[in-house]
Amino acid sequence: MKFLKVVSAVLMMFVVGNVSAQKKKTEKFEKLQIEMFPKAKEGYKQVYIQLPVAKNENDLKVEFFVGVEKLLDCNNHFLMGKVATQDLQGWGYNYYEVESNGETGGTLMACPDQKKTKKFVSLQPEIVRYNSKLPLVFYVPKDLEVRYRVLRPDAGMKKAIQK
Secondary structure: HHHHHHHHHHHHHHHHHHHHHHHHHHOOOOOOOOOOOOOOOOEEEEEEEOOOOOOOOHHHHHEEEEEEEEEEEEEEEEEEEEEEEEEEEEEEEEEEEEOOOEEEOOOOOOOOOHHHHHEEEEEEOOEEEEEOOOOOOEEEEEOOOOEEEEOOOOOOOOOOOOO
């Protein structure tokens, strides 16, 4: 009986793994062109997000977060710094330069247990339009990372209530 449970668990992992691998293979990407962007300056790295081709891209948005994982207490924390949008001269494309020394700020609530947990703390997130034809290119300090999520519209438009 125990043997059957182990075999079925292994088979389930295999099936789930194959399904997710097939899903990734079906995503279609435009040819990545990034060579026209400048090289990262010293102490920085160039990172990018390449979005898959999607139906109705005008309906989608991308929210990106620039931050770092840190051990933090129960307060709400944020990374200090800024993201500046730069124009790639002669191309009409944008890229993002991040200025931050990694310092955090936060609320000053008393944390009764003084327990620290690992959390992703970021600059103020930004929302940009979804465009699978162009990568989102970032220049960030070497110790920071960029995360993102795709925002999709609700099923239908709703009407505001008049008072």
